[in-house]
Amino acid sequence: MRERFNTAMRRLRPAPVLIAAAGACLLMISCFEMDPPIGEALEIRFHPEGDVEVRVSVYIANPQVRFRQNPAVRKRIKAAQGDYLARIDSWSRRFEGVPWKEERYAWRKDQGELVGVTRSGVLANRADLDDFIRTFPLDATYSETRTHTEWTIITLSSSRTTRAQRDALEAFREEWLDAYAATLASVARFYGYLEDHPDRARDCLGKFYEDFLDEAVEASLSPPSKEEEVLLNAVGQSMGSLLEATQVPKESAYSPDELSRMEYDPFPAPLSVTVPGTIVESEGFEIHDTRSAAYPGTSLWQAFKKLEEAWYGPDLLIPLLPKLTLVDGSDDPIDLDSFTARPRWFVPPPSREEIAEAVETLLTPAPVYRIRWEKPEQPQKEQDAPQRR
Numbered sequence: 514m515r516e517r518f519n520t521a522m523r524r525l526r527p528a529p530v531l532i533a534a535a536g537a538c539l540l541m542i543s544c545f546e547m548d549p550p551i552g553e554a555l556e557i558r559f560h561p562e563g564d565v566e567v568r569v570s571v572y573i574a575n576p577q578v579r580f581r582q583n584p585a586v587r588k589r590i591k592a593a594q595g596d597y598l599a600r601i602d603s604w605s606r607r608f609e610g611v612p613w614k615e616e617r618y619a620w621r622k623d624q625g626e627l628v629g630v631t632r633s634g635v636l637a638n639r640a641d642l643d644d645f646i647r648t649f650p651l652d653a654t655y656s657e658t659r660t661h662t663e664w665t666i667i668t669l670s671s672s673r674t675t676r677a678q679r680d681a682l683e684a685f686r687e688e689w690l691d692a693y694a695a696t697l698a699s700v701a702r703f704y705g706y707l708e709d710h711p712d713r714a715r716d717c718l719g720k721f722y723e724d725f726l727d728e729a730v731e732a733s734l735s736p737p738s739k740e741e742e743v744l745l746n747a748v749g750q751s752m753g754s755l756l757e758a759t760q761v762p763k764e765s766a767y768s769p770d771e772l773s774r775m776e777y778d779p780f781p782a783p784l785s786v787t788v789p790g791t792i793v794e795s796e797g798f799e800i801h802d803t804r805s806a807a808y809p810g811t812s813l814w815q816a817f818k819k820l821e822e823a824w825y826g827p828d829l830l831i832p833l834l835p836k837l838t839l840v841d842g843s844d845d846p847i848d849l850d851s852f853t854a855r856p857r858w859f860v861p862p863p864s865r866e867e868i869a870e871a872v873e874t875l876l877t878p879a880p881v882y883r884i885r886w887e888k889p890e891q892p893q894k895e896q897d898a899p900q901r902r
Contacts, residue, residue: 547759547837549771550574550586551593553604553782557642559662561789561889564614565642568633569604569782571597575626585766594627603781604632607648612641649781662790663885666797668779668878671811678772685758685769689813690869692754697862699747700825704859706744715853717741721748721829725836727846752830756837758813770814777876778811790887797882806884816875823871825859827852 552572559565573593580586596602597620608616613634621629636642639655642664646653652667674682707714719726719734720741737745758770767775785807786798798806809815821828832847863871 547756547834548572548574549759549768550580550590550761550766555780555782555784556787557784558787559639559664559789563637563639565636565639566633567636567642567645568631571604571630573597573626573628573630575623575628577624577626580761583761583763583765585764586761589766597630598627607645608632608634611645612636612638650779657888660888661793661885662788662888663794663883664786666882668880668882671777671779671878673775674772678767679776681765682769682772682776686773686813689755689758689769690865690872692751692757693817693868693872694862694865696748696751696755697824697868699744699751700829701859701862703744703748704825704857706741707857713741714857715849717745718853719849721745722832722847722849722852725833725847726849730846730849748829755817755830758817759837770812773814773876774810774812777878779878780808780810783810784808786884788884788886790889792884792886794885795883797879798884804886808882811876811878813872813876816872819875820871824863825857827855827857 551574554570556568556570557565558568573590574580574586576587576590580590593602597605600618611634614637615635617631617633619631620627636645643653643655646666650668650670652669654665654667656663656665672679703717707717716735717737719731720737723731723734758773759768761768761771785805787805789804791803792800792806795806798808800806809818818831821831832852836844
């Protein structure tokens with residue numbers, strides 16, 4: 514599947530004629546891999562007994578496998594590996610001085626390279642969690658009544674970029690918005706064609722996803738016409754430029770998406786929260802089920818994902834995303850018949866200014882993130898059995 518993946522990703526790269534017209538190659542990588550050089554996640558679990566657990570998970574790309582041709586990224590990875598092993602990284606510094614009831618630290622190596630770190634701790638007093646959160650540009654307040662518990666986080670600031678990084682991010686964002694507008698226009702033309710030729714939907718969509726299909730399904734497809742090839746190439750090329758947000762440019766240590774997180778996201782990492790009772794109110798968080806909520810982060814790519822199917826549906830790129838990540842990816846084939854059967858719709862493509870406004874709105878973090886849940890009923894203690902005389 515990985516070999517077919519590489520072939521498929523070349524289809525999402527700009528055509529040579531467009532590269533020549535632009536005067537420079539738009540994509541500087543051999544294939545798309547959406548995992549950043551270093552990824553972090555923060556998990557907080559409120560336990561029924563009153564304890565609260567904080568867990569930090571760190572993923573580090575193996576420099577022997579990825580980014581072998583990028584000295585800037587390799588230098589960044591090596592520095593992070595050294596800091597984590599010496600426990601002088603930013604998370605270790607923030608864990609110091611916190612009155613942990615329990616604390617654990619673990620790391621994982623692959624081919625001699627540090628590729629994963631997990632640090633966790635349990636607090637007996639939930640109020641101490643607020644002090645831990647305040648080590649970031651955030652404020653937090655924990656409160657409870659007889660029947661409910663509430664935890665509130667207030668964002669204070671976000672930018673952690675240098676002037677040079679902000680300039681590079683702004684230049685990229687202008688090009689990325691152009692690609693976004695081109696994607697929506699090309700998809701509208703493609704879906705308009707399928708609306709007029711519904712009998713060609715399975716074959717055309719199959720051509721788009723051909724390297725991610727079951728081989729028997731792929732063999733059942735008829736080739737696209739020249740008109741269909743033009744439509745498919747336009748969609749693939751513009752979407753390929755959108756995916757550049759997650760790629761680390763040559764001679765750079767960070768992807769544009771990472772820079773956008775550093776500029777706009779006040780949280781240190783994507784956050785998931787699990788509570789012991791039913792969630793009754795929330796603000797800012799995404800609710801996953803009755804007892805868990807999440808903050809996925811603020812970045813260019815997160816803005817794109819939140820705008821999924823804002824202007825057309827079903828989204829063509831979203832089914833590919835699990836194929837583009839090494840950490841939590843999937844090699845399962847795409848269910849072409851199921852995707853083809855979904856109703857297709859689109860609206861007149863928005864202007865670039867409208868797209869920019871929508872993205873900017875999603876790049877602005879909420880001032881407050883709040884979650885409120887019902888206290889679980891405590892089981893009544895059984896009375897002691899009467900003693901025999």
